[in-house]
Amino acid sequence: xxxxxxxxxxxxxxxxxxxxxVLLTLPIALWSLLIFSNSFRQPSRSVQIAGLxxxxxxxxxxxxxxxxxxxYRWRRWFFVALGILFPVGFIHTVMVMRGTMGxxxxxxxxxRTPFCFMPIPLLILPxxxxxxxxxxxxxxxxxxxxxxxxxxxxxxxxxxxxxxxxGWCSYACFFGGIEEGVASVPKLAKLRKIDPRWRYGPWAVLxxxxxxxxxxxxPAYCMWLCPFKAVSEYVxxxxxxxxxxxxxxxxxxxxxxxxxxxxxxxxxQCAFFCPFGAFQSIxxxxxxFEVKIDRTRCSPCVLCQNACPTMSLTEESIAQGNTLMSxxxxxxxxxxxxxxxxxxxxxxxxxAVKPERARLMLLYAxxxxxxxxxxxxIAQGLATLLHVFI
Amino acid sequence: xxxxxxxxxxxxxxxxLAAVLTPFxxxxxxxxGVAALGLHVDEVYSGGPKVRTVKTGAYSIDIHRPVxxxxxxxxxxxVQLDWRPVSALPVHVSDxxxxxxxxxxxVRVSFDVPKDAKTPLRVNVEALNPHYEAMVNVGKERFxxxxxxxxxxxxxxxxLVAQ
Numbered sequence: 001x002x003x004x005x006x007x008x009x010x011x012x013x014x015x016x017x018x019x020x021x022v023l024l025t026l027p028i029a030l031w032s033l034l035i036f037s038n039s040f041r042q043p044s045r046s047v048q049i050a051g052l053x054x055x056x057x058x059x060x061x062x063x064x065x066x067x068x069x070x071x072y073r074w075r076r077w078f079f080v081a082l083g084i085l086f087p088v089g090f091i092h093t094v095m096v097m098r099g100t101m102g103x104x105x106x107x108x109x110x111x112r113t114p115f116c117f118m119p120i121p122l123l124i125l126p127x128x129x130x131x132x133x134x135x136x137x138x139x140x141x142x143x144x145x146x147x148x149x150x151x152x153x154x155x156x157x158x159x160x161x162x163x164x165x166x167g168w169c170s171y172a173c174f175f176g177g178i179e180e181g182v183a184s185v186p187k188l189a190k191l192r193k194i195d196p197r198w199r200y201g202p203w204a205v206l207x208x209x210x211x212x213x214x215x216x217x218x219p220a221y222c223m224w225l226c227p228f229k230a231v232s233e234y235v236x237x238x239x240x241x242x243x244x245x246x247x248x249x250x251x252x253x254x255x256x257x258x259x260x261x262x263x264x265x266x267x268x269q270c271a272f273f274c275p276f277g278a279f280q281s282i283x284x285x286x287x288x289f290e291v292k293i294d295r296t297r298c299s300p301c302v303l304c305q306n307a308c309p310t311m312s313l314t315e316e317s318i319a320q321g322n323t324l325m326s327x328x329x330x331x332x333x334x335x336x337x338x339x340x341x342x343x344x345x346x347x348x349x350x351x352a353v354k355p356e357r358a359r360l361m362l363l364y365a366x367x368x369x370x371x372x373x374x375x376x377x378i379a380q381g382l383a384t385l386l387h388v389f390i
Numbered sequence: 391x392x393x394x395x396x397x398x399x400x401x402x403x404x405x406x407l408a409a410v411l412t413p414f415x416x417x418x419x420x421x422x423g424v425a426a427l428g429l430h431v432d433e434v435y436s437g438g439p440k441v442r443t444v445k446t447g448a449y450s451i452d453i454h455r456p457v458x459x460x461x462x463x464x465x466x467x468x469v470q471l472d473w474r475p476v477s478a479l480p481v482h483v484s485d486x487x488x489x490x491x492x493x494x495x496x497v498r499v500s501f502d503v504p505k506d507a508k509t510p511l512r513v514n515v516e517a518l519n520p521h522y523e524a525m526v527n528v529g530k531e532r533f534x535x536x537x538x539x540x541x542x543x544x545x546x547x548x549x550l551v552a553q
Contacts, residue, residue, distance in 0.1 A: 035413070105533070109437065151422075155418070215461070217460040218463070346402045347401070348398025349394075349399065365408070
């Protein structure tokens with residue numbers, strides 16, 4: 001039975017004191033120094049400086065999250081830096097090792113195709129049914145371009161998913177930052193009316209790609225639809241088919257990662273297309289952290305709905321006090337809510353009773369992962385830039 | 391505090407612990423766990439396991455098990471032959487190879503070995519057994535029909551004729 005919610009006035013929150021914010025940042029500061037201690041021992045000056053800068057960057061962002069109570073605003077700096085610096089480091093490595101961004105057949109046969117997380121959902125069915133990995137990489141560490149191999153990326157994905165679930169898309173994905181950066185540039189969205197049925201897009205792409213990968217025994221998404229091939233590596237265009245594939249990659253990147261985020265201020269590739277994101281949504285059910293809407297405070301003004309980069313809030317879900325399962329825990333709705341009705345929540349606990357405790361626990365877990373994975377990638381990209389330009 | 395609440399906070403605490411343990415314990419455990427599943431890369435990419443080696447003077451030819459693509463896979467069945475080491479190969483290679491091990495040569499494979507590793511390779515294959523497909527001046531056409539240099543070997547994939 002629907003009940004009329006009593007609207008409470010907004011809570012006025014003053015910034016945390018500097019001393020308390022420093023204290024709360026201390027565990028992450030120690031963690032960052034631990035993670036980057038290896039780069040401090042490297043002989044290369046650019047690697048040392050990049051490690052130090054990244055460690056300070058990650059600490060500073062966490063400090064600001066503590067000081068201002070705001071998550072999305074500061075997390076976005078990290079995420080955009082990750083989105084920009086991943087291609088820098090990756091393309092540099094690829095160019096140094098093989099002189100081209102195209103993957104030659106020799107490299108595929110040698111099992112040296114770098115394995116990213118995107119094809120993970122596509123590989124599960126063929127692997128379960130035939131014990132075959134339909135990807136031209138290597139299972140064991142030491143053979144991939146990054147020295148990782150497929151098993152290592154699977155292991156990393158499992159560990160991060162265990163910790164943040166769909167939060168992967170806000171704290172670990174090294175592609176999403178590009179569109180988040182583009183979406184943050186215009187002040188207002190030029191395209192506001194988006195048919196909500198587009199939300200089913202990622203599920204449709206996921207289903208199609210899983211079935212195609214099983215039928216054709218190839219990573220169909222990587223072969224045909226991945227927009228981020230445009231900024232990582234692509235199928236070497238040996239023939240007309242290769243040219244068509246690369247044309248699709250570039251068109252999807254331009255449309256979904258540049259033009260549409262600019263027009264809509266949404267992460268359109270993530271919201272309407274990414275099959276990995278759809279797959280990752282399943283793990284929101286296993287994650288203990290979530291965002292809830294406190295009905296006693298919500299007006300509702302739908303500011304949160306407008307702010308959500310993946311359209312994971314609807315009027316119905318707000319009325320029920322929930323986000324949709326595609327919520328990636330970026331914190332945009334929590335930051336924008338003038339009444340502090342959108343809150344971080346730990347499953348099983350009462351809604352909005354101790355939302356900051358929930359936020360802190362999520363952030364310690366998620367930021368630890370962000371420093372370890374994204375931070376390392378940022379440092380690598382930064383080291384490349386320092387090496388080239390200084 | 392209710393039991394559900396206690397369980398919630400315990401799970402959240404364990405999640406933070408898992409995050410801290412990830413680089414030291416979990417990552418390695420999960421990676422080893424995945425590696426221990428006994429998975430293998432699709433043979434259309436890897437070329438299948440090596441079954442025999444034929445010594446030919448200073449170099450040898452590795453013969454792999456024939457690879458049969460899966461139902462809707464767009465490749466043909468093929469067999470992979472590796473000539474190695476490249477440094478021991480003559481300027482022009484022309485070898486009759488007994489692929490199936492019955493004592494009679496099945497294919498004659500001919501290709502030039504350029505000094506520059508980046509020069510594209512071309513191969514001719516004469517089918518001495520109707521089970522194998524002839525190839526004329528083939529480079530890197532498909533995974534089932536190619537000649538490529540991989541590390542210290544030259545790999546030739548000869549398509550099999552469907553029976």
